[in-house]
Amino acid sequence: MNLAGELVLSRNQLLRVLAEQSTTGSNIDTIVSGLDQVTTELQETIMQTRMQPIENVFNKFPRVIRDLSASLGKNITLKMEGTEVETDKTIVEAIADPLTHLVRNSCDHGIETPQVRAEAGKPDQGTVILCAFHKAGKVTSAGWFSLWWVT
Numbered sequence: 237m238n239l240a241g242e243l244v245l246s247r248n249q250l251l252r253v254l255a256e257q258s259t260t261g262s263n264i265d266t267i268v269s270g271l272d273q274v275t276t277e278l279q280e281t282i283m284q285t286r287m288q289p290i291e292n293v294f295n296k297f298p299r300v301i302r303d304l305s306a307s308l309g310k311n312i313t314l315k316m317e318g319t320e321v322e323t324d325k326t327i328v329e330a331i332a333d334p335l336t337h338l339v340r341n342s343c344d345h346g347i348e349t350p351q352v353r354a355e356a357g358k359p360d361q362g363t364v365i366l367c368a369f370h371k372a373g374k375v376t377s378a379g380w381f382s383l384w385w386v387t
Contacts, residue, residue, distance in 0.1 A: 247272060342364050
């Protein structure tokens with residue numbers, strides 16, 4: 237990955253120098269064009285190998301919800317959407333702990349006990365919805381993840 241990054245930087249420097257020297261029509265244009273194409277394909281392939289489905293993070297939450305539901309005395313279900321969305325491995329690793337904190341807070345503070353829900357005329361079961369999706373061709377905001385609870 238680091239070497240591919242260095243190759244991309246070198247290619248960009250070469251393209252900049254060639255643009256300044258205006259060597260149009262020479263054999264070097266053909267060589268640089270080939271180098272540009274190979275470098276771009278290599279970079280895209282390496283980036284694709286780093287992609288992981290967000291499901292790798294989401295899969296731990298059914299148990300988290302089940303355990304929290306039991307320990308808090310609340311009836312909570314989990315709905316997951318967009319588990320097939322892929323993002324870079326480093327993002328998947330980086331969001332695991334913050335997302336766990338958000339899910340726990342949703343259960344602790346966002347969903348009432350069955351008695352309180354019944355008094356409010358709500359069903360006794362609350363739902364936490366965990367959702368990942370692409371926006372404008374990208375998973376945005378370090379992985380655009382929505383988390384909400386249905387009251």
